[in-house]
Amino acid sequence: xxxxxxxxxxDMEPAEFRQFGHQIVDWIADYLAHPEQFPVLSQVAPGxxxxxxxxxxxxxxxxxDAILADFERIIVPGITHWNHPAFYAYFxxxxxxxxxxxxxxxxxLNVNGMxxxxxxxxxxxxxxxxxxxxxxxxxPTSFWGIITDTASVSSMTALAAAREYLDLGIRRQGMAGRxxxxxxxxxxxxxxxxxxxxxxxxxxxxxxNVVKIATDDQFRMRPDLLExxxxxxxxxxxxxxxxxxxxxxxxxTSIDPVPQIAQVCQKYGVWLHVDGAYAASAAVIPExxxxxxxxxxxxxxxxxxxKWLFTPVDCSVLYCQRPDVLKRAFQLSLDxxxxxxxxxxxxxxxxxxxxxxxxxxxxxxxxxxxxxxxGLAERLAQHIQMAQDFAAWVDASPDWxxxxxxxFSTVCFRAQPAALAQDEAGLETLNxxxxxxxxxxxxxxxxxxxxxxxxxxxxxxxHIRTTPxxxxxxxxxxxxxxxxxLERE
Amino acid sequence: xxxxxxxxxxDMEPAEFRQFGHQIVDWIADYLAHPEQFPVLSQVAPGxxxxxxxxxxxxxxxxxDAILADFERIIVPGITHWNHPAFYAYFxxxxxxxxxxxxxxxxxLNVNGMxxxxxxxxxxxxxxxxxxxxxxxxxPTSFWGIITDTASVSSMTALAAAREYLDLGIRRQGMAGRxxxxxxxxxxxxxxxxxxxxxxxxxxxxxxNVVKIATDDQFRMRPDLLExxxxxxxxxxxxxxxxxxxxxxxxxTSIDPVPQIAQVCQKYGVWLHVDGAYAASAAVIPExxxxxxxxxxxxxxxxxxxKWLFTPVDCSVLYCQRPDVLKRAFQLSLDxxxxxxxxxxxxxxxxxxxxxxxxxxxxxxxxxxxxxxxGLAERLAQHIQMAQDFAAWVDASPDWxxxxxxxFSTVCFRAQPAALAQDEAGLETLNxxxxxxxxxxxxxxxxxxxxxxxxxxxxxxxHIRTTPxxxxxxxxxxxxxxxxxLERE
Numbered sequence: 001x002x003x004x005x006x007x008x009x010x011d012m013e014p015a016e017f018r019q020f021g022h023q024i025v026d027w028i029a030d031y032l033a034h035p036e037q038f039p040v041l042s043q044v045a046p047g048x049x050x051x052x053x054x055x056x057x058x059x060x061x062x063x064x065d066a067i068l069a070d071f072e073r074i075i076v077p078g079i080t081h082w083n084h085p086a087f088y089a090y091f092x093x094x095x096x097x098x099x100x101x102x103x104x105x106x107x108x109l110n111v112n113g114m115x116x117x118x119x120x121x122x123x124x125x126x127x128x129x130x131x132x133x134x135x136x137x138x139x140p141t142s143f144w145g146i147i148t149d150t151a152s153v154s155s156m157t158a159l160a161a162a163r164e165y166l167d168l169g170i171r172r173q174g175m176a177g178r179x180x181x182x183x184x185x186x187x188x189x190x191x192x193x194x195x196x197x198x199x200x201x202x203x204x205x206x207x208x209n210v211v212k213i214a215t216d217d218q219f220r221m222r223p224d225l226l227e228x229x230x231x232x233x234x235x236x237x238x239x240x241x242x243x244x245x246x247x248x249x250x251x252x253t254s255i256d257p258v259p260q261i262a263q264v265c266q267k268y269g270v271w272l273h274v275d276g277a278y279a280a281s282a283a284v285i286p287e288x289x290x291x292x293x294x295x296x297x298x299x300x301x302x303x304x305x306x307k308w309l310f311t312p313v314d315c316s317v318l319y320c321q322r323p324d325v326l327k328r329a330f331q332l333s334l335d336x337x338x339x340x341x342x343x344x345x346x347x348x349x350x351x352x353x354x355x356x357x358x359x360x361x362x363x364x365x366x367x368x369x370x371x372x373x374x375g376l377a378e379r380l381a382q383h384i385q386m387a388q389d390f391a392a393w394v395d396a397s398p399d400w401x402x403x404x405x406x407x408f409s410t411v412c413f414r415a416q417p418a419a420l421a422q423d424e425a426g427l428e429t430l431n432x433x434x435x436x437x438x439x440x441x442x443x444x445x446x447x448x449x450x451x452x453x454x455x456x457x458x459x460x461x462x463h464i465r466t467t468p469x470x471x472x473x474x475x476x477x478x479x480x481x482x483x484x485x486l487e488r489e
Numbered sequence: 490x491x492x493x494x495x496x497x498x499x500d501m502e503p504a505e506f507r508q509f510g511h512q513i514v515d516w517i518a519d520y521l522a523h524p525e526q527f528p529v530l531s532q533v534a535p536g537x538x539x540x541x542x543x544x545x546x547x548x549x550x551x552x553x554d555a556i557l558a559d560f561e562r563i564i565v566p567g568i569t570h571w572n573h574p575a576f577y578a579y580f581x582x583x584x585x586x587x588x589x590x591x592x593x594x595x596x597x598l599n600v601n602g603m604x605x606x607x608x609x610x611x612x613x614x615x616x617x618x619x620x621x622x623x624x625x626x627x628x629p630t631s632f633w634g635i636i637t638d639t640a641s642v643s644s645m646t647a648l649a650a651a652r653e654y655l656d657l658g659i660r661r662q663g664m665a666g667r668x669x670x671x672x673x674x675x676x677x678x679x680x681x682x683x684x685x686x687x688x689x690x691x692x693x694x695x696x697x698n699v700v701k702i703a704t705d706d707q708f709r710m711r712p713d714l715l716e717x718x719x720x721x722x723x724x725x726x727x728x729x730x731x732x733x734x735x736x737x738x739x740x741x742t743s744i745d746p747v748p749q750i751a752q753v754c755q756k757y758g759v760w761l762h763v764d765g766a767y768a769a770s771a772a773v774i775p776e777x778x779x780x781x782x783x784x785x786x787x788x789x790x791x792x793x794x795x796k797w798l799f800t801p802v803d804c805s806v807l808y809c810q811r812p813d814v815l816k817r818a819f820q821l822s823l824d825x826x827x828x829x830x831x832x833x834x835x836x837x838x839x840x841x842x843x844x845x846x847x848x849x850x851x852x853x854x855x856x857x858x859x860x861x862x863x864g865l866a867e868r869l870a871q872h873i874q875m876a877q878d879f880a881a882w883v884d885a886s887p888d889w890x891x892x893x894x895x896x897f898s899t900v901c902f903r904a905q906p907a908a909l910a911q912d913e914a915g916l917e918t919l920n921x922x923x924x925x926x927x928x929x930x931x932x933x934x935x936x937x938x939x940x941x942x943x944x945x946x947x948x949x950x951x952h953i954r955t956t957p958x959x960x961x962x963x964x965x966x967x968x969x970x971x972x973x974x975l976e977r978e
Contacts (some may be wrong), residue, residue, distance in 0.1 A: 001591035009867055011799075011953045012586035012859070014522035018588055021514030025507060028597040033503035046834045055698045057621035061861035065586065067854075071594065075851070078610030082599050090607075090825065095599030097501035098553065099510055105560065106673070107801045108517040109593035110571050110584030118579075120531050121567030122540035130744050132546035149638050150845040160691055175664035176697020177672035177727070195844055201821075202649055202842055204693025206663020207608045251825055266726050306845070312502075312596045332683045333689075336579065336739055336947070344533045352690055355684055356639040356795070358802050362564070365556075370501070372550035378498055432538040450824040460824070464500045 006137045012064075020064045028070075032083065032097065035465065039442020040084040042077065049078040080445070085465040086474060088261030089447035091250075091278050091410070095312030098370035102314050102363030113357040116345035123346055126361035129368060130317060136373055137280060137303070138289045138297050141446035142322040146351050147315060147360045151277040151302050154318035157330075157352050158300035159186065159210045161320065162242035162271035163203060166330035167297075171329065175204045182239040187229060188210045189221035189256060191249040191273060207243065218405050219254035219451075221245060233411045234268070242271040245298075247291055248279020251449040251458070252404035254414050257278070258294030266297065274298040277316070278462075279408050281308040282384065285377040291407075308383075308409075308462045309376065311367050313479060318352075334451070383409040383461045386471045390459060393475055399482060403451045409461040412451060415482050428455040430485060437481045444474045501553075501839070509553045516557075521572065521586065521677045524954065528931020529573040531566065531797070537569040541643040557936075559843060574954040575963060578737075578936035580899070581951035582765050584801030587859035591852030592801050602846040603708040604826060605834035611834055615850035619806060625862055626792070627778045629785050635840050636804060636849045640766040640791050640902060643807035644733070646819075646841050647789035648675065648927050651731035651760035652692060652808065653818035654885070660818065664693045674717060676700045678710035678745060680738040682764060694730065698935075706745035707894050710734060710942075716753045731760040734787075736780055737768020740938040741893035741901050743767070747783030760966030763787040766805070767951075770797040771873065774866040780896075795954050797872075797898075797951045798865065804849045815840045829937065872898040872950045876958045879948060882964055888971060892940045898950040901940060904971050917944040919974060926970045 012270040052074045082093055093105075113122030130145030139348075139479040148154045163170055168181060175181060185438055186200045190212045200210045211233070213226045230240045243265050245256040258274060265272040274295050282288045295301055301319040305311035320326050331350040349355050371379070385411040396414045401416040415434055420426045431448075438444050449456050459474065502747060506686070508700045519960065541563045544764040560842045571582055584592075602611030619634030624941060637643045652659055679701045689699045700722070702715045714903040732754050734745040747763060754761040763784050784790055789810040789889045793802035809815050820839040840842050883889040883902045890905040904923055909915045920937075924946055927933050938945050 008871065009864065009955065011521070011583070014518045016739055017521060017586040017590075018514060018518040021593070021841045022511055023517065024590055024593050025514055028593070029503045029507040031597060032500070032506060044609050046605065046609070046830060047613070048754065049610050050617055053614070053616075053617045053653070055620070056624055057618075057857045059863050061864040062858045064590070064859065067858050071851075075610045075614065076924055078608065078613065079598055079600060080606060080608045082601065082607075083597075092600075093599065093601070094500070096649065097506040098556070099597045100593075100599075101506075101513055101553070102515050102592050103596035104510070104517070104589075107589045107596075108520060108572075108583055109568055110582065110589075110801050111568060112579075112582065112802055116535065117569060118571075119567065119569045120535070121538050121564045122703055124536070125564065128539055128544075129543045129546075131544070135545055150843045152843045152845065153642075154840055170693065170695065171690050172696050174668040174672065174690075175693035176667070176695075176698075178665070179668050181665040183663065195824045198819065198821050198842060201660050201663075201818075203691060204659065204664035205662050206659065206665075208664075209663050231589045250823075253952065269544055281578045284978075286735070312599050313601055313954050316845075327978065330687065330966055332687050334683045334739075336936060341535060342845065353645055354639045356641065356805075362560075369551045369690050370553065372547045374548050375498070375550040379659060382497065388608030447825060467499065472902050 016064070020068070021171070023068065035083040035085065038081050038084065040081050040087050040445035041439045041442060042080045043442060044078050045481070049074060055399065057381045076440045083463070085463050085467065085470045086444040087446045087463055088459045088461060088474065091307050091460050092351045093307055093313065094462065094464040095139055096367060096464050098366040099174045099310060099312040099363045102366035106359045106362045109285055109359060111359040113359055114349040115339065115347045116341060116347040119338055119359065121361045122361060123348060125365055126348065127346065129364050131362050132368055134319065137283045137292055139292070139319065142321050142342065143301070145317055145319045146348055148318055148352060149314040149316060151275065151316045152195035152198065153303050154302035155196050155273065155275060156202060157318055157326070158273040158302065158320070159199045159242055160203055161300060161322065161326045162273065165322065165325050166239065166241060181210050182237055184241040185209050185211055185233050186241055186470045187213055187226055187243040189213045189246070191215055191219050191251055191254060192244055192246055193250045196244045196275065198308065202377055215417035219249060219252045221256040221261065223257055223260035223264055224262060229268065230264065230268050240268055240270045244273045244275055247274060247276040247295070248408055250450060253408045254405065255291060255407055256380045262294045263267050263299035274301045277302055277304040282380055282408055284373065286380050286404045305364055308380065309367065310464055311364050315364055323351065379464060383466070386466065386468055387411050387461050388470050390475060391484055399479070403454060403456045411459045412449065412456045414454065416454050419485060419486065431455045431457060433485055434478070434481055436487070438477060441477065444477055466487070482489050497710070506509055509557065512557065517589065524570055524572040524574065527570050527573065528569050529576050529934035530928045530931060531569045532931060533567050538563060540612060572952070574952050574956065574959045575933040576952055577948045577950065577963065578934045580796050580949050582796055582802065583797055583799045583951065583953040585799035585953050587855040587857060588799060588801040588852045590853035593849040595851045598848060600848040602736070603838040603844050604828065604836045604849055605830065606828055608848065608936055612837060612848065612850045615837065616835065618850050618853050621828045621857055622806065623808065626677065626772045626781055628781070628808065630806040631810050632790070633807055633809045635837055637807055637841060638803040638805060639763065639795050640805045641684035641687065643791035643805045644762065644764060645691060646807055646815070647762040647791065647809070648688045648731055649692055649818045650789060650811065651762065653779050654760055654811065654814050655728065655730060671726055672698050673730040674722050674727045675697050676702055676715055676737070677902045678702045678704050678730040680704055680708050680740055680743060681735055682739045685733045685764065708738060708741045710745040710750065712746055712749035712753055715750060719753065719757050719759065725895055729757055729759045731762055733762045733764055734764040735895055740898045740940060742768055742899045742932035743894065744780060744896055756905070760789060761787045765792045766791055766793040771869055771897055773862065774870050794853055797869065798856065799860065799953055800853050804853055812840065813843045835874050853895070868953060875955065875957055877951050877959050879964060891945060892945045900948045901938065901945045903943065903945055906971070906975060908975065913943070920944045921973055923970055925968070926974070927966060933966055
């Protein structure tokens with residue numbers, strides 16, 4: 001009996017790709033034209049999506065038609081629309097149109113930029129756009145940059161470099177079982193993003209050795225307390241390893257006094273890492289460059305174009321003034337990846353934990369060129385202006401209270417009607433109810449934080465499609481829902 | 490004087506997005522139809538790309554026309570074409586058409602799936618497709634999964650969980666300055682991917698505490714030597730923390746004897762991590778499931794759909810039988826991210842270092858559905874068959890020598906013409922020259938490794954467009970270039 005001839009199979013035919021590619025582009029164009037047709041916060045309940053999906057992968061392949069139909073029918077209702085102009089939660093972000101176009105090409109090229117030779121354009125474009133960004137932020141040429149996926153990884157990488165910089169033989173000998181090693185100490189403020197603490201735990205510093213410095217009444221790290229903490233630690237035989245200062249903290253977007261913190265770091269020889277993941281974008285506005293004062297003295301600095309610079313997730317940038325230390329911390333040779341050009345090129349895999357690297361510089365290049373420095377600055381200034389307007393409305397209203405300064409485009413506030421003045425428990429219940437009601441409307445999505453024990457609502461403006469009409473709309477919505485809750489209508 | 494009215498600016502108009510989106514889809518369709526129009530390995534010299542780009546970002550925005558023209562003119566020549574069917578270096582990968590379509594939608598939705606509520610579909614689809622994959626690999630239901638960006642991060646995450654599992658208070662107290670802590674030891678083989686070593690350095694284990702167990706003549710870790718090393722370490726007062734076994738090592742794709750290694754791990758209570766980043770895909774072929782024998786006893790297991798399962802970079806999967814330990818290692822509460830549904834949903838940010846998470850499950854879902862289990866198995870079987878054919882040609886030729894078994898789709902071999910028999914230095918020079926000449930043709934891209942001191946060429950088959958004609962082509966090319974080098978023509 002003859003064996004059946006098996007046909008050789010490869011990928012989808014180009015014509016089919018073309019057909020569905022066009023269909024998807026049209027879907028995206030419609031989606032971006034009317035993101036407001038969807039509720040911002042997905043209104044499904046836990047398990048709703050899972051329950052609609054088969055419990056096993058199909059044996060035979062299915063058509064793209066069926067897949068796209070299910071995408072619309074099952075997946076889209078379970079999407080929280082980060083593209084909705086009334087997305088004000090966490091930090092609003094934007095995968096802008098040029099950024100999406102860049103991602104399409106990056107996905108098609110499917111480059112792994114681990115080595116220079118695995119796509120010279122990926123490495124060199126990354127070097128070029130990070131130098132563009134460096135100039136736009138007013139940072140010195142000594143700032144060497146690398147793109148990572150997230151600020152969490154950027155900060156963790158910075159901490160690993162800070163540890164290597166101590167020159168305690170940790171790369172070779174590790175940290176455990178070494179009576180010669182002191183406790184390593186990392187200083188943050190009570191407002192620092194928890195990714196720094198997570199990174200410190202991961203690299204073996206330990207949560208107890210992450211010292212939270214108190215902040216002032218504007219949520220800024222107090223340099224005097226930082227210095228006192230460092231002195232006390234040194235006296236106790238501990239080794240200060242790194243300080244993280246933040247320009248634009250997560251809850252209130254407060255700005256730590258980086259110049260003074262840098263002075264303390266310099267005095268005690270401690271690595272300074274600055275987290276500007278969200279707010280550093282504002283330095284693209286020429287008049288706002290001052291927010292990065294002192295950053296020129298930082299050893300490392302993280303900034304996320306995927307937050308407030310219109311670049312699709314993921315794209316974080318880590319700048320470092322000591323790339324040699326980064327390389328010492330991370331480089332590991334491997335026969336299979338060594339090449340003759342290694343001495344004259346940058347192989348980005350040598351500067352971080354990840355070997356695999358998507359071609360993220362491409363979308364960033366598209367975004368920077370399409371809008372230009374001025375176009376970006378203009379959009380960022382609009383966001384700041386809208387936040388200032390909203391803050392002024394809050395300040396002017398007897399029903400509302402602002403709970404923190406508003407240095408950028410994020411407002412922390414709460415309802416505080418006269419009826420509940422002094423009733424902290426009542427105010428918390430009211431504001432939680434208000435947040436849930438607003439989010440349940442699907443017309444705006446707010447998040448919350450806790451400031452000095454008080455439950456605060458957060459309005460974070462950062463989507464490219466958000467206009468003054470949207471801000472007026474959410475203000476109306478807040479007031480209307482408050483009236484309903486207070487049964488004032 | 491009146492302030493000039495500033496026009497409010499938002500994003501690109503939908504019509505413009507539509508126009509350029511269609512243009513890009515057509516470009517991609519043409520590109521995928523004829524990737525062979527380009528040299529596989531980019532032929533540019535260091536600095537060539539950088540030298541063509543402006544030294545600063547434009548002030549005013551530019552048109553997409555200009556950007557796309559520069560993409561073709563400047564960027565594409567500096568691309569090493571991972572889509573070329575004659576890409577045989579490292580591990581060949583494929584961003585297949587359905588995967589690219591999925592990435593387009595993911596970029597447009599621009600979801601950050603850090604929390605369940607930030608897009609329930611992102612979390613639940615991830616859970617569903619990882620369960621599909623688990624079944625396809627024949628793993629038990631106790632395998633809990635999470636998508637990460639890279640195998641480097643997956644393995645580092647597994648090591649962090651292994652450290653937490655020791656219950657030595659490292660999360661809280663850290664590893665330094667603790668006389669109570671023993672040296673922590675991690676066991677790999679001399680063939681293990683260096684990402685495991687990198688991860689061990691990062692989390693503070695130290696390079697000296699990464700014990701490289703020798704392999705047998707087929708490059709497989711020797712379980713007897715592993716057990717001896719663990720016993721010696723225990724006797725020395727060290728604490729064995731984790732063993733990494735590999736199914737499909739990086740150089741030769743050898744398969745460590747996981748069942749025996751698992752026995753050793755069980756006996757000494759050591760965390761077993763299995764790295765199947767490349768080869769686990771083969772288990773999708775029903776008759777090949779046996780390659781994962783023993784993995785059901787692993788504590789953690791990494792597998793990369795972006796390697797040999799036609800999913801665009803990046804997409805790595807970490808399975809873990811102890812998700813509670815993972816969570817203990819990584820969860821950190823943050824006021825701004827806490828929600829009422831937290832007790833009944835999975836928030837994937839609690840299980841790894843990264844807070845930000847792209848919607849990677851979408852492309853994986855597209856790939857699994859479009860090809861189906863059978864379509865995937867068929868393509869993988871083709872790759873394995875082509876490698877076996879090539880290996881047979883090598884074995885049958887007096888000019889060539891195979892340097893390792895070929896369990897999957899990767900062949901390690903070298904030229905070994907009679908004229909140079911026994912001349913190891915001469916053989917190395919010859920094979921280096923051969924590799925450079927092949928790669929300089931732009932018609933195939935091979936990489937190399939070192940096996941028992943010998944310079945080996947590697948032919949890794951894994952691109953969806955690679956056909957038997959391509960394999961015959963590279964075999965011809967190798968023989969022709971060898972003749973030229975030996976001046977036999």
